[in-house]
Amino acid sequence: MSEIFEKLSTAVLEGDAEKTHKLVERGLKQGLSPKEILDNGLIVGMDEVGARFKRGDMFVPEVLMSADSMAAGMEILRPLLIESGVKMLGKVLMGTVKGDLHDIGKNLVSMMCEGAGFEIIDIGFNAGPEKFIDAIKQHQPQVVGMSAMLTTTMRAMGQTIKAIEEAGLRDQIKIMVGGAPVDRDFANAIGADGYGSNAPSGADTAKQLVGAA
Amino acid sequence: MRGNNTVNSGVRFRMLTDDQLEELYNGVLHVLEYTGLEVHHEQAREILKEAGAWVDGLRVRIPSYLVKKSLALAPRSFTIFARDGNPKHDIHIGPGRGHFGPGPTCPNFIDVETLERRLFVKSDVPLVAKTVDALPNIDFCESLGTVNDVHHELGALYEFAGMFPNTSKPIVAWSYDKYDSAGIHEIAVAEAGGQEAFERRPTYIHYCEPLSPLVSTKEALDKLIFAAEHRIPLIFTPCPIAGGTAPVTPAGIIIQGAAESWMGLTIAQALQPGLPYIMGGVFSVMDMSAMILSYGAPELSLMMAGLTELAHYAGLPLWQTGGCTDSKTFDEQAIIEGSLSAFFSALTGGDLCHDVGYTESAMTGSVFQLCAMDEAIGYSRRITRGIEVNEDTLAVDVIKAVGPNGHYLRQPHTRRYYKNEFWYPNLCDRRNYEEWDSMGKKTMKDRTVARVHEILATHKPSPIKPETQKVIEKVLAEAEERVKVS
Numbered sequence: 001m002s003e004i005f006e007k008l009s010t011a012v013l014e015g016d017a018e019k020t021h022k023l024v025e026r027g028l029k030q031g032l033s034p035k036e037i038l039d040n041g042l043i044v045g046m047d048e049v050g051a052r053f054k055r056g057d058m059f060v061p062e063v064l065m066s067a068d069s070m071a072a073g074m075e076i077l078r079p080l081l082i083e084s085g086v087k088m089l090g091k092v093l094m095g096t097v098k099g100d101l102h103d104i105g106k107n108l109v110s111m112m113c114e115g116a117g118f119e120i121i122d123i124g125f126n127a128g129p130e131k132f133i134d135a136i137k138q139h140q141p142q143v144v145g146m147s148a149m150l151t152t153t154m155r156a157m158g159q160t161i162k163a164i165e166e167a168g169l170r171d172q173i174k175i176m177v178g179g180a181p182v183d184r185d186f187a188n189a190i191g192a193d194g195y196g197s198n199a200p201s202g203a204d205t206a207k208q209l210v211g212a213a
Numbered sequence: 214m215r216g217n218n219t220v221n222s223g224v225r226f227r228m229l230t231d232d233q234l235e236e237l238y239n240g241v242l243h244v245l246e247y248t249g250l251e252v253h254h255e256q257a258r259e260i261l262k263e264a265g266a267w268v269d270g271l272r273v274r275i276p277s278y279l280v281k282k283s284l285a286l287a288p289r290s291f292t293i294f295a296r297d298g299n300p301k302h303d304i305h306i307g308p309g310r311g312h313f314g315p316g317p318t319c320p321n322f323i324d325v326e327t328l329e330r331r332l333f334v335k336s337d338v339p340l341v342a343k344t345v346d347a348l349p350n351i352d353f354c355e356s357l358g359t360v361n362d363v364h365h366e367l368g369a370l371y372e373f374a375g376m377f378p379n380t381s382k383p384i385v386a387w388s389y390d391k392y393d394s395a396g397i398h399e400i401a402v403a404e405a406g407g408q409e410a411f412e413r414r415p416t417y418i419h420y421c422e423p424l425s426p427l428v429s430t431k432e433a434l435d436k437l438i439f440a441a442e443h444r445i446p447l448i449f450t451p452c453p454i455a456g457g458t459a460p461v462t463p464a465g466i467i468i469q470g471a472a473e474s475w476m477g478l479t480i481a482q483a484l485q486p487g488l489p490y491i492m493g494g495v496f497s498v499m500d501m502s503a504m505i506l507s508y509g510a511p512e513l514s515l516m517m518a519g520l521t522e523l524a525h526y527a528g529l530p531l532w533q534t535g536g537c538t539d540s541k542t543f544d545e546q547a548i549i550e551g552s553l554s555a556f557f558s559a560l561t562g563g564d565l566c567h568d569v570g571y572t573e574s575a576m577t578g579s580v581f582q583l584c585a586m587d588e589a590i591g592y593s594r595r596i597t598r599g600i601e602v603n604e605d606t607l608a609v610d611v612i613k614a615v616g617p618n619g620h621y622l623r624q625p626h627t628r629r630y631y632k633n634e635f636w637y638p639n640l641c642d643r644r645n646y647e648e649w650d651s652m653g654k655k656t657m658k659d660r661t662v663a664r665v666h667e668i669l670a671t672h673k674p675s676p677i678k679p680e681t682q683k684v685i686e687k688v689l690a691e692a693e694e695r696v697k698v699s
Contacts, residue, residue: 056637061628068623104620125618184647197645 004030005040008073012045013052015065017072024073034080038117042073046115053200063200064108067115074117089117090142090210093135093173096125097156102149105179109145109202116203118143129163136169143206146192148179157182158190174209178202223309223599226560228518234526237519240468241475242277249274250427250476254434257480264483275479283475283482289528291489293353293446294414296404297381297675304352304383306491306530306564311597313536313555313590314353315345316568317372317387317420319578322358323543325665330541330577333358337578338375340669344580346380347672350590353418354384357570357578364696367689369393373400374685378677384417385448385567391435392695394419396688398443403684404677408443418446418491418565423473425453429480437477441484448532448565449477450493454506455516457499463516466496471523478529491565492524493532505574509539509550514557521563533563536586537571543581543658547572551582552589559593584668585661588640595636606630640664 004027011019020042027037049066052058058066081088092113096106103125110120121139123131136144144164148154157177164170176194177187187195194209196202229237251271252258258268267274295302304312322333325340338356345354354376360368369388376384377400388394397417405411419440421433433449440447451473453459459466474492481488497506497513507513517534524531535558540547551569558566568575569590570583600606611626621627640660642649649655655663 059631061622061631064622065628101618103618104622107620108622183645197647 004032005037005044008037008041009045009048012042012066012069012073013048015062015069017065017069020069021072021076024076028076028080034077034084035086037073038077038081042070042077043117046070049115050200050204060108060199064111067111070115070117071111074114078119088119089207089212091119091121091139092143092145092206093121093123093132093139093141094145094147095123095127095132095135096147096149097153097160098126098128099156100148100150100153101125102147102179105149105199106145106147108199109147109178109196112199112203113145113206116207118203118206129160132160133164133167133169136164136167136173141173142210144173144175145202145206146175146177148177148182151181154179154181154186157192161191176202176205176209220602221599222601224560224597226518226562227522228515229522231526234522237464237467237471237523238526240464241471241523242280244468244472245275245280245475246277247274248427248472250423250429250473252429252434252476253431254429254438256438257429257434260438260480260483264479266479273476275476280475280479283479284527284529286482286486287478287490287529288487289530291446292414293383293418293489294416295381295383296377296401296416296677299381299675302382304565306489308525309562310564311533311559311562311566311594312352312564313558313566313569313586314351314382314385315341315355315357315570315578315583316534316537316575317355317357317385318359319357319571319573319575320359320361321573321577323572323577323579323581325580325669328543328581328662330573332361333578334362335360335371335375338372339379341578341580341583342376342379343672343674344583344665344668346382346674347668348584348587350587350594351569351583352382353565353567354380354382355387355420355567357580357583364693366390366696367393367692370396370689370692373397374689377401377404377685378682379674381675385420385565386417387420388436390432391439392692394436394439396692398439398445399688400681400685404681412444415444415446415489418448418489420448420450421477422494423449423451423477425451425458425473426469427473429473429476433477434480437481438484441481441488444485444488446489446491447477447481448491448493449474449481450495450532452493452495452506454497454499455512456501457506459496463512463519466516467519467523470494470496470520490529491532492520492527492529495534495568496520497534505539507539508534508537508568508571508574509546509554511553514554517554517563518557518561521561525562530564533558533561533566534568535559535563535566536569536582536590537575538582539572539574541573541577543572543579543585543661547582548585548589548657551586552592555586555589556593556596559590559597562597580665581658581661584665585640585657588638591636591639592641 174193177192178196194205196205290307293304421436496516535554538547538550
């Protein structure tokens, strides 16, 4: 049994999405529970990816391949996990704030969060406060992530948080922010709950915010 | 398909024109033919006379045809091999290939534990050699110091005995006299498996220094003759000081220094036609206020660049100089001077750049300076490697595939190239402020010291043969016996 877990975590670590997909199917056929496959295979692999990235032994393109592999496995596991009543990590709603057309940073954090086991709702870029509020109401996420690339648009994050408060939704979600000009002091000043300095740390922040790290 | 297009794949540096180089070249020939040098070695004078030089007492003048013949005999390209057969440690000398390593004979050393300056001792040698062996951009080994805690005639022998087992990278061996040279050679030949095997795959280069201005000393020529007779690749490297022991102008010092070097070349090629020969040396200014030979002066880089171009014009490889400093400590001056001269040397394509790790104007060797310069050399090498332009690197299709507001991180094209196209630092910090802060706000110096300590604690050079170890012990015992008698 431990052999297939090791193969799975290795496939995730090596960023082999096809192999990960096949191994998850094989595990299920062998009678393993979706939760066992997730906890002892996929997540073990992603944890090692995170550790290696922090040490400087893995680089972003490789981390993304691993996140894609994790997502390939989750594609099979997610419905089964929900069906069996396993508590999922939850939903992360992601968007780049109003006035900002930068997409890549937000997409990277989304991919990393997906790799960590979250479900992602992506509302795109140039998203005004109303768009965030409507999406929160519709999707009921646990975490809302906001991204800004420019010093001129980062203030829109504070305005969005304020609008969420005024809509009476602030207590039901955790908010994390990130983007090139953003730092922890700024995140605290605008009343965010978390901050990530890069894509993998954004995923770590999301996990912390839902109490899973 | 495209044909016959011209390509510059790396950064090209050229200071002097062919016309200027021809003037320098003819200037050297003129000095050798009409002024000549003092040659303090009877056998060497006989060899020169036999070859066609004019000998008048100690003074020897060489006709230009003989110098040209000697230049033609010396190879431009050759290989110095790793003693353990590891091809990654081989040095292929030839056009466009710059290599780096430390220098010899500093009296002092920065202690690797206390970071204090003190006399260089025998036990420092293995530490330097191990560090050289581990650093990816350091290609050959010298010890950075003169061993002070053994009999004063045996320092060079103990130095080689300490370096040889601790790195398989080629060594540039300095020595006091022909006895040292013989002992050093016995050790290298033992590991190679005999003289003939050594000649096929030489693992070290012999280093000798003439005296400026215009003197070939007895010791330097003893060593040169030993090297030539045993077909040991040779560096003959003067150290003229502009304004002191050489003309104050860069063109003047280049002519005088090259004449000193080509005297050695002529003797070596007369004795051993085709002997791999590397022209020296260290050319810099006498600081007229501090009265030192400056290792951090911009003129050093400039003179060395001119000398490199003259050497290559004449068809010889050059013993370059860089990565060194006049600073007394690991500070901003040390990094500015060291990095700029290392980069400049890389741009010239000077074949073997030595004195990496010298501080305090060659008075103190520092393995920390060496380690920091490994980073500067890696950086420089990325720049000199240049930009490759072909169908695949143009990436027109990839740009189309990604389109507006997409990203390239997932593209196979990105994955194919990002490791080779980008240089990744070992010491320079690129983390964001918070990560840097959380990891203790470490400075470049902190990181350099930590890297040296990590190398010394973990790096294991490939071992020499057990029988070579016995030869080392025997050579050292015989040398101790010899100095006891004398």
